[in-house]
Amino acid sequence: MSEFQLIANYFNQPSLTSVGEIPAEIGIGDDCALLSIPEQQRLAVSIDTLVADVHFPAEAAAEQIGYRALAVSVSDLAAMGATPSWFTLALTLPEANEYWLAEFAKGLSLAASQFGIRLIGGDTTKGPLTISIQVQGMVSARHAMLRSNAKVGDHIYVSGTLGDAAAALDYVIPQPTLAAANENSSVAYLYQRYFQPEPRLALGKQLAALGVNCAIDISDGLLADLGHILSASAKVGPCLGAQIDLTDLPISKALMSHTDKARATSLALTGGDDYELCFTVPADLIQQLSPLIEAGEITLIGHITAQPGIVDNLGQPVMVACSGYQHF
Amino acid sequence: MSEFQLIANYFNQPSLTSVGEIPAEIGIGDDCALLSIPEQQRLAVSIDTLVADVHFPAEAAAEQIGYRALAVSVSDLAAMGATPSWFTLALTLPEANEYWLAEFAKGLSLAASQFGIRLIGGDTTKGPLTISIQVQGMVSARHAMLRSNAKVGDHIYVSGTLGDAAAALDYVIPQPTLAAANENSSVAYLYQRYFQPEPRLALGKQLAALGVNCAIDISDGLLADLGHILSASAKVGPCLGAQIDLTDLPISKALMSHTDKARATSLALTGGDDYELCFTVPADLIQQLSPLIEAGEITLIGHITAQPGIVDNLGQPVMVACSGYQHF
CATH class of the missing domain: 3.30.1330.10 (PurM-like, N-terminal domain)
Structure with missing residues (x-):
């Protein structure tokens, strides 16, 4: 042997x-x-x-x-x-x-x-x-949630906070030591977000049971993964876009203590590896999400539109610098 | 993207x-x-x-x-x-x-x-x-065939011929060119046995339908894979061994034209990558295998014994030199 x-x-x-x-x-x-x-x-x-x-x-x-x-x-x-x-x-x-x-x-x-x-x-x-x-x-x-079920007017939600894992890469690459984490609890938090992502299993089942039928996990970054929802849905229906309010993106205190608002927003939009869920919900279901919103588990970040592309709340295309780490 | x-x-x-x-x-x-x-x-x-x-x-x-x-x-x-x-x-x-x-x-x-x-x-x-x-x-x-169903007295069969793919490695490693194959049809055959193995799907389904319930595919070599059958079966029953007749091993003409009988036997016993089936059959089923034997699709090579270890028809432990290629 x-x-x-x-x-x-x-x-x-x-x-x-x-x-x-x-x-x-x-x-x-x-x-x-x-x-x-x-x-x-x-x-x-x-x-x-x-x-x-x-x-x-x-x-x-x-x-x-x-x-x-x-x-x-x-x-x-x-x-x-x-x-x-x-x-x-x-x-x-x-x-x-x-x-x-x-x-x-x-x-x-x-x-x-x-x-x-x-x-x-x-x-x-x-x-x-x-x-x-x-x-x-x-x-x-x-009850399966697919990428392809988004419809115009759906509200867009994400779970947890975004950008944490991407920020941690400043510490784990190229210096994979715990030293920085040990010195600073917010770095420790970001580090844990990278190495111990929490698949949102309970939330996923709860959403599916409520009738939510369109979701993706954020592995490539919010913009990329929301883009996957838009393109998958457009394959089986009309072209779709999204409007998101950049000021509404859920960003952790740890990430804010680590960088400025502009970079935090950029990481939240493009940083992969958070493994939070992004999902879309038709108007008749949103009432049932209140407990999850109040508990801080999910955040409303925008809605699905009929105009292709992803724009901010002023209607400007969302363009951000690459986070500097290429996730394949 | x-x-x-x-x-x-x-x-x-x-x-x-x-x-x-x-x-x-x-x-x-x-x-x-x-x-x-x-x-x-x-x-x-x-x-x-x-x-x-x-x-x-x-x-x-x-x-x-x-x-x-x-x-x-x-x-x-x-x-x-x-x-x-x-x-x-x-x-x-x-x-x-x-x-x-x-x-x-x-x-x-x-x-x-x-x-x-x-x-x-x-x-x-x-x-x-x-x-x-x-x-x-x-x-x-x-109808699933498991490794763990071998019993004392079962006959042991293999499909096709053994050792071909291992012999081909002389040509494909370290010189991965078709030159040698083009010059010699038996080399071309061995080469094809390595790169185009034929999973024995039809045979597997036919055997399962006949009631054969113990099989493995030969990826690591006959001795190693027959050994997997013996150890898996011993986990759920008494210790087992096998007696095989080395002169009965099915060896292709291409392999015999490529090397001598001793090395051909060694390759047949230890060469992996043939992806033939090795299976064991209780006495009451062997009559039904006659058509497959006559068609040359399968060959009887020995039987399952109560003595641990694999021996030849003289009762001597089967020991062979490694084929020189380590299949992990």
């Missing part, structure tokens, strides 16, 4: 293979995993790859890398309103470093237990550090 | 997204694909990673890399007796080379159409050339 097959066995531990409430008929150990899906449910699947020094600093703590890799994948399930069930892991490693592996598995286990998702298979290979995770979740056919 | 998002769009073409008979409710273009699985069916899933210069020569033709990547993943479905339905692609590329991408997509499309499997999502990232593919297929709950 090769070293890398042994590594695969490393992930065959209950903290990964027995978490969550949904068993697999066959999990790790055969040519395929075998899954049973109730007929009224749909299986939601999404695959994401994280490459060292592109999506995270290779020198970051392995536990943080493991946690973050699963969290960003699970975020795609949150955006559909789905409940996580199973994941597979394709891990490519330059060498079999036991300490690194133990820490990586620790972070992965922590995330798995937090999101209730079970490891059912994978592949471990030798090569440059690359992590591909496919997540599987379940959602009832009539 | 970044260059690598554009690449992702590159795969959104009908030759990949509209093949096969099983549509997705939502395919490429949303946060998740959405799949509907009939209640009496099980979803079989498997993820495989191919790393450049570990699993294939980086300089190989992109069309061959694309074809092979999907074929080796689909082979895991064949080993379960499953019917391919959908796949996702996580492609990491060092640069956006349009010619390479067009050729890669061509090979992928060819394989997709051959195996009847549809692309439903993926992720394209910048980094060292790495391909992760997750395949999904369907199998009825009572």
Whole structure:
């Protein structure tokens, strides 16, 4: 048995293979995993790859890398309103470093237990550090939130605050140390927002149950991801645009203490990696969102228009400088 | 939109997204694909990673890399007796080379159409050339072939011929040119066995329908993969071993014209990458396999014993030199 097959066995531990409430008929150990899906449910699947020094600093703590890799994948399930069930892991490693592996598995286990998702298979290979995770979740056919359901007049909301993770990159790249974080609690907060994103699973399910049917998770930045909603919706209906009020963007105190308003706004518009939800809601549903707004969980930032393009509340095209970090 | 998002769009073409008979409710273009699985069916899933210069020569033709990547993943479905339905692609590329991408997509499309499997999502990232593919297929709950069902007295069969792909590595590594193949038809055959493996989908389904319930695909080499059957079966029952007749191993004329009997046997035992099936069959079923044996599709190579270890027909442990190529 090769070293890398042994590594695969490393992930065959209950903290990964027995978490969550949904068993697999066959999990790790055969040519395929075998899954049973109730007929009224749909299986939601999404695959994401994280490459060292592109999506995270290779020198970051392995536990943080493991946690973050699963969290960003699970975020795609949150955006559909789905409940996580199973994941597979394709891990490519330059060498079999036991300490690194133990820490990586620790972070992965922590995330798995937090999101209730079970490891059912994978592949471990030798090569440059690359992590591909496919997540599987379940959602009832009539409750799935799609990118393509935005309509003119819909209100646009986002969850949480925006721009935090992008701001953290000033600290984690090129200097992936905890030193800065330890000196400053707002930096610690931003740092955590980057390495421990919180997929908005509960919110996603709550919105889907209320009848919200159009959402995306913000991985590429608000403008880019709202743009994905507009283009996906335009494929099945008329052209759409959006008007957003830049003064309404939710920005954390930590981010404001870290930079000026102009840069904070720019990061909120273009910074990826926050993994908050952006969703659109027709007028007849907005009343039901009041408790979430009052709790500060979601913020109204604008509405869908019939004019293509994204403009501010003065009708000017929203143009911002690139945040300086290229998220692929 | 970044260059690598554009690449992702590159795969959104009908030759990949509209093949096969099983549509997705939502395919490429949303946060998740959405799949509907009939209640009496099980979803079989498997993820495989191919790393450049570990699993294939980086300089190989992109069309061959694309074809092979999907074929080796689909082979895991064949080993379960499953019917391919959908796949996702996580492609990491060092640069956006349009010619390479067009050729890669061509090979992928060819394989997709051959195996009847549809692309439903993926992720394209910048980094060292790495391909992760997750395949999904369907199998009825009572027909899935598992590694863990071998019993003492079962006959052991393999499909096709063994050792061909491993022999081809003499030509494709380190010299990935077609020159040698063009000069010699047996080399051309071996070369094709490496780059165009044929997942034994029809055979897998036929065996499963006959009641065969224990199989694996040979990706790591016969000894290693038969070993996986023995250890998986021993986890749910008594310890097992195998006796195989080395003179019965199916070896192609091409391989015999390329090397001597001793090396051919060694390659047949340890060479990976053939993607043939190895399966075990209880005595009451073997009569039904006669047509497959007579057609030369499968070969009886030995039987399952109660003594741990793999021995030859004289009872000597089967020990062979490594084939020289480390398949992870």
